[in-house]
Amino acid sequence: MITLSKLLNSTELSWDITKDACSWKGVTCSGGNSSVIAISLSGVYLSWLELLNLSRNRLKGTLRSFQANQNNFEGSIPSGITTFLKNLDLSYNKLSGSIPSDMLSPSTLEIVDLSYNRLEGSLPSKISQSMVRLRLGSNSLNGSIPSGAFRTHEKLMYLELESNSFSGLVPPYLGSCQNLSLLNLAGNNLSGALPGELGSLSHLQVLKLQLNKLIGGIPVEITQLQKLSLLNISWTMLNGSIPPEISHLRNLVNLDLQGNHLSGVIPKSIEGMDSLLELQLRGNQLTGEIPRMPMT
Structure with a gap:
């Protein structure tokens, strides 16, 4: 998540890497183990985005x-x-x-x-x-x-x-x-x-x-x-x-x-x-x- 924050570098997000990722704007965590279950990048104007890499996250389910x-x-x-x-x-x-x-x-x-x-x-x-x-x-x-x-x-x-x-x-x-x-x-x-x-x-x-x-x-x-x-x-x-x-x-x-x-x-x-x-x-x-x- 910290790497993603640095890559995006968007003023709309204002992700503070010194704080828990669950407190970041657009980030939703599960109640039990504070795992990130959703990331919303809506309205942050990433019109220049050419690559979105989600590898090595152990993603599962659908x-x-x-x-x-x-x-x-x-x-x-x-x-x-x-x-x-x-x-x-x-x-x-x-x-x-x-x-x-x-x-x-x-x-x-x-x-x-x-x-x-x-x-x-x-x-x-x-x-x-x-x-x-x-x-x-x-x-x-x-x-x-x-x-x-x-x-x-x-x-x-x-x-x-x-x-x-x-x-x-x-x-x-x-x-x-x-x-x-x-x-x-x-x-x-x-x-x-x-x-x-x-x-x-x-x-x-x-x-x-x-x-x-x-x-x-x-x-x-x-x-x-x-x-x-x-x-x-x-x-x-x-x-x-x-x-x-x-x-x-x-x-x-x-x-x-x-x-x-x-x-x-x-x-x-x-x-x-x-x-x-x-x-x-x-x-x-x-x-x-x-x-x-x-x-x-």
Whole structure:
């Protein structure tokens, strides 16, 4: 550790070699024998680093987390990188090529963040049953969301596939991801009607489907999402009326339905939505009085 401190020589770290390494910034030790179990070099600006040598440390076991986000890594992602990992964060880089077919499938994998890269190709069809959070937003991924990719994923809480080029339908089987808290499919080329199965997501708090090519009406099943705080289905091609049952969403703070082809009378029941702070309805063919918003 002392050798590493001298090599890094970073003012951001301020490692004092006269003190116990367990007291150094970015160093985590085990409670029992004061062994170093984690070193964080995040934000110390090692842009000149060309070699990282971890030899002769008697390392054992498996590396559980690898975080290399907000760098300038280029090229493709090597196959097998997630074989023993629980957490992988390569977001905000310049990675290109496709996602390896085996990358998201290891049984121990729980969190993957590949957002804000230059990745292309399709989404692998095999996703770990242990996956809790999958972030692939702001890439150039395309094709349909694979049939059955998330059919039995009871641990999945956050699915973020926004700002890609995914096409096809919003998969009805997403309704089986019972612990899903955030679903973001915004900014794709998804088409067809919204599946009523989404109304089964009893833990859902954020649903973002804007900037797609969705058609049909707003499924009344959506109004069953009692924990929903944000609903954005703006700038699609939805038609029909706003269901009066929308007022059942008692925890909704933000409702954005602008830029669609919705018609009919604005439901007066919206005035009873005490948590609602933002309502966007412009760019439709709605009639009637503008609902009174709650006083803040």
